[in-house]
Amino acid sequence: MYDNLWLIPLFPFVGFLINGLLGKKIRNEKIIGAIATLAIFSSFVVSCHYFMQLLDDPQKIHQVVVAKWITAGPLHVNWEFLLDPLSGLMILNVSGLATLITLYSIGYMHGEEGYARFFSYMNLFAFAMLMLVLGGNALVLFVGWEGVGLCSYLLIGYYYEKKSASDAGKKAFVVNRVGDFGFLLGLFTLFWSLGQKGVWTINFVEIAENVHLLENGGLVVTVVTLCFFLGATGKSAQIPLYTWLPDAMEGPTPVSALIHAATMVTAGVYMIARMNGLFAMAPDTMMTIAIVGAATALFAATIGLAQNDIKRVLAYSTVSQLGYMFLAMGVGAFTAGIFHLLTHAFFKACLFLGSGSVIHGMHHAFHHAHLNDDPQDMRNMGGLRKKMPITFITFLCSTLAISGIPFFSGFFSKDEILWWSFASTRGHWILWAVGAFAALLTAFYMFRLVFMTFFGEQKTAAAAKDHIPESPFVITFPLMVLATLATFGGLLGVPHALGKLFGHMPNILEEFLAPVFEHTQHLHEIHAHGSASTEYMFMSISVAIAVVGIGIAWVMYCKNPELPGRFVAAFPKLHRAVFNKWYIDEFYDAMVVNPTKKLGTVLWQIFDARFVDGLVNGVAKVVRGSGRVLRYTQTGYTHNYALSMAVGVVVIIAICVIN
Amino acid sequence: MITLTHYMVLSALLFTLGTIGVLTRKNAIVVFMCVELMLNAVNLTFIALSSHLGNMDGQIFVFFIMTVAAAEAAVGLALMIAFFRNRESIDVEDFSLLKW
DSSP: OOGGGGHHHHHHHHHHHHHHHHHHHHOOHHHHHHHHHHHHHHHHHHHHHHHHHHHHOSOOOEEEEEEEEEEETTEEEEEEEEESHHHHHHHHHHHHHHHHHHHHHHHHTTTOTTHHHHHHHHHHHHHHHHHHHHBSBHHHHHHHHHHHHHHHHHHHTTSTTSHHHHHHHHHHHHHHHHHHHHHHHHHHHHHHHHHHTTOOOOBHHHHHHHGGGSOTTOHHHHHHHHHHHHHHHHHTTOTTSOTHHHHGGGSOHHHHHIIIIISGGGHHHHHHHHTHHHHHTOHHHHHHHHHHHHHHHHHHHHHHTTOOBHHHHHHHHHHHHHHHHHHHHHTTOHHHHHHHHHHHHHHHHHHHHHHHHHHHHHHHHHHHTTOOOOTTBGGGOOOHHHHOHHHHHHHHHHHHHHHTOTTSHHHHHHHHHHHHHHHBTTOOHHHHHHHHHHHHHHHHHHHHHHHHHHSSSOOSOTTTGGGOOOOOHHHHHHHHHHHHHHHHGGGGGOOHHHHGGGTOOOOHHHHHHHHHHHHHHHHTTOOBOOOHHHHHHHHHHHHHHHHHHHHHHHIIIIIOTTHHHHHHHHSHHHHHHHHTGGGHHHHHIIIIIHHHHHHHHHIIIIIIIIIIHHHHHHHHHHHHHHHHHHGGGOOOOHHHHHHHHHHHHHHHHHHHHHO | OOOHHHHHHHHHHHHHHHHHHHHHOSBHHHHHHHHHHHHHHHHHHHHHHHHHHTOTHHHHHHHHHHHHHHHHHHHHHHHHHHHHHHHSOOBGGGOOOSOO
16 A cells, blocks of 8 residues: 555655766756656655545554665664654655755756756755655664765755855764764664663664653663754754854755755654654653753844844744754644644745845846845845845745744744643743743844845845846746745644634644654643633734734834944944854864864874874884894805705704704 | 614715815815715615615615716706806805895
8 A cells, every 4th residue: 555655765866866877968957957856746746645545544654664674683674664644744845845946946056057966966865855754763764864964965065166165065064973973872772772671673663662661761761862862953953063054055045945944954853753752751851852942942043133144044043943843842742843844844945945036136136237246145135025026925924924923824833832832741931931032033033134135225236226036937936835835834733722713623733643642642641731711821922922023123124224233333242242153153163173173183193194104114114124134144155055054954953853 | 894883974974074065165166076975975875774774765766866966967067167157266255246
């Protein structure tokens, strides 16, 4: 029934091979783009097919084994896939968004040197991400995990001739690697601990069935889950391993949209959801996750307030929203976390693609006017809503969603997270307060972006002012689809408290994901306790916060545009700290990067050049020295040689006689 | 009575004389003669023991040694002639190019 699940990752892999190996020969941009889009679209079609099949299937958990992989002692690993409601949603999310963004890239990347290379990498990424979400055991997931890290490196460093881009690619990969180390440690510890209890497995279904063998809340589960969480912080850009994501904006905008907004960065959240049984057994870790998530949400939001590059603001916004997802996971609101993952994918991808559309238009105008101004700097924008109406409307819809305005999608998902952070048996009001404040900042900086870009007077240089075009259909079509999803996607997860008011609307998502999460939540008594009226109160507070944030942004950037300047002048040190990302990169450089470089230099100059080379040269010296001494035996006189022969014979005879 | 011991001692003496000659003499031809002396001493040993043990093998082996000695003498003398043509001398101390 589900035997051909392997087709889902296969199609983009084939697309990768074709474009990768033959791309240079094909040369026709339309064909290359079509191959890539068709590959991932086929994957989407198959995903839809299996998803529909799963909807009607009473049995929701299906495993498909494709081939044996590792058999070593007690370790038996197969190439296997797991289709359940969670992975079903994820394959739709990944393949659907990848299709839209690949389509968008056909127009966006027009004229680029490595056109085929871009599309082959995008397909490779889709392959790896699909392997990650469909993986039936931790190693297949890890193959995808590493694969998306690789593609992230390849695509961030797409403009590899630009030093900042290749540096950003390296940074992303290395920081990710630190996280991957944590993931592997967690995996090995888990495998070993379960093995000690007699169950040697890394298959997710078997892990879920057997976690109860480990001590609830004990050291082992805490260590395992913390190590896995370290992996998640690397992949999903949380404190302390988030520094790569803002730099990752060096990559082309479709890359930022697909990888760093909608898919790869959600891998950490997905992993926690996948192993929710394990995580629920370690309340300490969950609290850590919630704290880190909330802290990251607030921290990144503060940095986003002061950035001028449109993509940087969105990058910090992504880090911040991922913080919300981890906050949700940490307080046990698994469904809410996945819900926010989905809505975030919709509106963040739309925001990134929209910003790409704006940058595309600005670039076109500057090119036309032979200017070198930065097309990504918001201080060069303004008033673009008249020039790019479709981009404006879609962007506005997504911004309303991220700010949490009812009844856009972001309102439902973010609100559920905030409610759970307060009301969950594993929640705390401080977590709610931090999350709420971050929501205020989110609404503020997102609308700051909208007002600076689309409203007010046009600050673009005069020569370029009137030449900013709306983007072609191939770019605006994905924007429209995503904006629609961002607007109406929230209806998937209407909370019961609201659904009651509108004629018993069910929480579709919660029911759908119940087979994945319900058991854990039931077992560990994780639920949001509070009356409906309390919930309404919190909802109203969330809305009020969003409106206040938008209001402040309107006052500062529309009504009194000189206010930001006065604010910066009044608090110069604070502004500088926030603008410079709280100097975290410099801190890491001093604490980690430079000492490592120094260690490398020491190892090179002292250990390798002196010690190892010394050893090798020393051997040669010994040989030469002994040669220098021994050559005096070569006198050239036959008599001497004959004498030594005679002496030798005598010695041998003596030895034989004595023995 | 002339016993085996006499033969063995004579043979040993001849061998030693030959060895000393090889190690000491300057003239290459004399060195060759001493080598022949050593070979013949060994021949004597073989004959004596063969007679003493009543086994023909020793005497057969003597034939081998004599053949080898003859061939070796021919080759060695040809070598000497080649050396002399090069260096106008057959003093072994002059053949020392392969030194350090």
